[in-house]
Amino acid sequence: MKTIHIAEMIAQGGRDGSVEAPEGSFAVQLSTDEKPESVTPEHLFAGAYGSCFLGALKNAAETAHLPTEGFTVLARAHLEEDRRGGYNLNVELRAAMPGISESDARHVLNLAHQTCPYSKATRGNINVSLAFD
Structure with missing residues (x-):
């Protein structure tokens, strides 16, 4: 297997800490205080999964041979507590694909879900629901 890219991030302080790139190009303060402007690890996961899935969707x-102009993906990562006090993630991926028929949209969503590295990594571990507008 050929490595295409290696990403490195430093996490400090846990869910109420920070995440930053070692070279300083990206840094975010995390918070679980439930304020609308707060960023949680689930935000980062949703953003990463959504952008990766969008790439797979466009591909x-x-x-x-379908147009990809205006494609977007809204990704929602749900952190949920189970009955035993454990935690799980569930993800919703909602794609906007202007100008694409319903049958083509379903087809490319399923193809993207088969090829997206995040979909492969989470398959069988978390529930991922796919939808389109």
Whole structure:
């Protein structure tokens, strides 16, 4: 296997700490205080999964000779507590694909879910729901 990219981040302080790139190009303060402007690890996961999935979605559409102009993905990561006090993630991925028919949208969503590295990594571990507008 050929390594394409290595990303490195430093986490400090846990869920109420910080995450930053060693070279200083990205840094975010995390907080679990439930204020609208607060950033949680789930925000970072949703953003990373959403952007990766969008890349896979656009690739699947291009392979099917479909236009990709205006494609976006809204990703929601739900942190949930189970009955035993353990925690789980569930993810919703909602794609906007202007100009794409319903059947083509379903097709490229499923193709993207098969090829996206985040989908592969989470398959069988978390629930991921796919939808489109």
